[in-house]
Amino acid sequence: MYNFEFERPSTVEDAVRALAGDEAQALGGGQTLIPTLKQRLAMPSKLVSLTGIDSIRGVCVADDGAVCVGGATTHATVAREAAAAYPALAALAGQIGDPAVRNRGTIGGSLANNDPSACYPAAALGSGATIVTNAREIAADDYFQGMFETALEEGEIITEVRFPVPQAASYQKFDQPASRFALVGVFVARFAEGVRVAVTGASAEGVFRWHEAEAALAKNFAADALKGLSLSADGMIGDMHGTPEYRAHLAGVLAARAVAAA
Amino acid sequence: MTSVSMTVNGKPVSGEVEGRTLLVEFLREGQGLTGTHVGCDTSQCGACVVHVNGEAVKACTIFAAEAEGAEVTTIEGMAEADGTLHPIQQAFQDHHGLQCGFCTPGMVMSAAALLKENPQPSPAEIRDYLEGNICRCTGYHNIVKAILAASGQDANAIAAE
Ligand SMILES: Cc1cc2nc3c(=O)[nH]c(=O)nc-3n(C[C@H](O)[C@H](O)[C@H](O)COP(=O)(O)OP(=O)(O)OC[C@H]3O[C@@H](n4cnc5c(N)ncnc54)[C@H](O)[C@@H]3O)c2cc1C
Ligand code: FES
Ligand code: FES
Numbered sequence: 001m002y003n004f005e006f007e008r009p010s011t012v013e014d015a016v017r018a019l020a021g022d023e024a025q026a027l028g029g030g031q032t033l034i035p036t037l038k039q040r041l042a043m044p045s046k047l048v049s050l051t052g053i054d055s056i057r058g059v060c061v062a063d064d065g066a067v068c069v070g071g072a073t074t075h076a077t078v079a080r081e082a083a084a085a086y087p088a089l090a091a092l093a094g095q096i097g098d099p100a101v102r103n104r105g106t107i108g109g110s111l112a113n114n115d116p117s118a119c120y121p122a123a124a125l126g127s128g129a130t131i132v133t134n135a136r137e138i139a140a141d142d143y144f145q146g147m148f149e150t151a152l153e154e155g156e157i158i159t160e161v162r163f164p165v166p167q168a169a170s171y172q173k174f175d176q177p178a179s180r181f182a183l184v185g186v187f188v189a190r191f192a193e194g195v196r197v198a199v200t201g202a203s204a205e206g207v208f209r210w211h212e213a214e215a216a217l218a219k220n221f222a223a224d225a226l227k228g229l230s231l232s233a234d235g236m237i238g239d240m241h242g243t244p245e246y247r248a249h250l251a252g253v254l255a256a257r258a259v260a261a262a
Numbered sequence: 263m264t265s266v267s268m269t270v271n272g273k274p275v276s277g278e279v280e281g282r283t284l285l286v287e288f289l290r291e292g293q294g295l296t297g298t299h300v301g302c303d304t305s306q307c308g309a310c311v312v313h314v315n316g317e318a319v320k321a322c323t324i325f326a327a328e329a330e331g332a333e334v335t336t337i338e339g340m341a342e343a344d345g346t347l348h349p350i351q352q353a354f355q356d357h358h359g360l361q362c363g364f365c366t367p368g369m370v371m372s373a374a375a376l377l378k379e380n381p382q383p384s385p386a387e388i389r390d391y392l393e394g395n396i397c398r399c400t401g402y403h404n405i406v407k408a409i410l411a412a413s414g415q416d417a418n419a420i421a422a423e
Contacts, residue, residue: 006264006281006327027328034323035305037282047281049328076317098394099375100308103317104324180393 001037005046010053012159016134018048019155026050026157028072028109031101050108056159061085065165071108071132071158078107088169088262092123092187095173097180108158114206116147116237117181121207122171124161126187126198132160147206166191168221168262172254174201176241183241184250188258194218197255202247204237213255223256268332270295271339279326286310286321288329289336297337297367301396308395311368311375312336318375320394337367340374350374350412357417359408361399369395373409382413385420 009015018024025044027033029051036042050056056070059081067086069078079094079102096102096110096119110120111131124131124140131138134157143151152158166189176183182201189196195217197210216225231251236244267276270293277292289295289312301309303322310321313335340348350373353359360366369392376383376391383391388406397405403420411417 001282004281006325008327008330030323030325030328031305034284034325038303047325051328098308099372099391100311100318100320100323100394101305103319 002043004044008049008052012053012134015048015050015157021046024048028106029104031105032109032113067163067165069107069161071160072106075102075105086163086165088171089123089163092119092171107161111158112152114144114148114150116206117201119182119185122185122187122198122200125207125209126189126196127163128196130162131158133158144207147204170258170261172258174250174254184247184254186251186254186258188255188262190221199251202236202251204235223259226256266326266330268329268334270334271336283326284322285324285326285329288326295336295338299364299367308368309365311371313371318372337370353408353412357404357408357411359405365395365397369405377413382415
């Protein structure tokens with residue numbers, strides 16, 4: 001690993017200032033960035049740790065009922081503290097990696113990274129969440145822009161993620177046991193206004209909404225409503241763990257399971 | 263170089279570190295606490311698990327500077343001062359929960375974190391919690407038995423798998 005300076009500010013303003021410098025990078029829980037640095041795939045001159053900023057940690061429920069998760073909140077905290085207000089979100093957080101990863105990894109780091117097999121992108125897109133940064137608010141539909149690509153600008157910090165709470169929801173993850181990420185994961189959420197279905201782990205473009213399934217489930221929220229629907233294998237990830245066809249098929253199976261469990 | 267201070271196994275310690283110094287390097291090379299092992303150095307195996315402010319973390323995936331001011335417990339902090347093993351360590355010995363012993367420090371630290379959260383876990387809950395701790399020798403069965411025993415449950419109640 002190349003060396004770098006280390007800073008741990010206690011306010012968002014100080015963190016934004018520290019990140020303005022050349023080649024400075026934010027450090028959340030480090031569960032993705034530290035392995036990346038060890039492989040010398042990134043060489044920031046300075047790391048700005050966000051874990052000392054109390055105002056962007058923790059879970060709360062807003063007046064409109066939305067669950068607000070601070071950008072530097074760990075997966076373990078979400079698993080514990082969102083359990084009552086948004087059980088499907090808490091359950092998703094509780095299935096990320098392993099306990100030690102969950103004790104460090106943060107929601108902001110996961111969404112900023114936008115790994116095509118990560119779990120949180122499915123929750124954010126599936127819930128129609130709002131990603132709040134130090135500069136603006138971004139709708140999940142505009143935020144995810146392809147594998148490892150997001151709407152974030154250089155030096156922009158995710159300070160909060162606001163999740164509208166659906167009437168019913170479930171995340172079904174098919175584990176890739178070596179990496180502990182999702183081989184495929186599907187998040188289904190039913191709102192008064194309609195149904196959202198987000199698929200992670202499958203597409204080479206990263207998380208996406210399965211609009212056909214959403215329309216079918218809006219008419220009839222039952223696993224049977226998905227019978228006959230299928231995703232095309234075009235553009236799906238193919239690797240030693242599964243072919244594009246396998247992933248496309250798995251997404252359908254998991255969507256049906258999510259509806260049944262919601 | 264910057265200086266960091268933390269409490270390790272109840273003792274205040276400090277030292278000079280680089281930004282990139284990992285907590286596991288600070289513990290092993292700086293403090294001579296070589297009980298914390300590095301199995302993979304890629305955040306996968308859990309041999310390096312220690313407690314930071316009471317929570318299990320992979321010491322190969324946290325910088326020493328991030329532990330500034332923290333309470334750190336390593337495997338060396340588990341036994342009593344007179345050498346009496348911690349009940350989890352004793353149970354690993356009694357139930358043959360180790361062979362080469364390389365994964366054992368991480369297993370014991372993860373088990374301690376589990377029992378703090380869930381004092382009487384089921385065999386399935388133990389296996390689930392140990393998802394991030396890899397053992398190349400035992401096949402896990404005796405590790406699960408040891409943790410059941412350490413939690414005061416009947417280790418022989420689980421069938422061999
Ligand atoms: C063994 C293992 C298993 C895992 N399993 C899963 C899994 O099953 N599902 C899953 O989804 N993930 C999994 N992960 C990844 C894990 O969830 C990471 O915690 C997460 O991807 C990154 O979060 P972090 O806080 O650790 O970010 P870091 O590693 O610190 O940072 C990642 C990136 O985000 C940026 N960043 C960090 N915080 C912010 C912020 N608040 N605002 C803007 N940018 C920010 C950093 O600059 C960096 O580019 C696993 C990781 C490991 C090591
Ligand atoms: S050495 Fe830290 S997880 Fe393997
Ligand atoms: S006892 Fe050898 S790796 Fe676990």
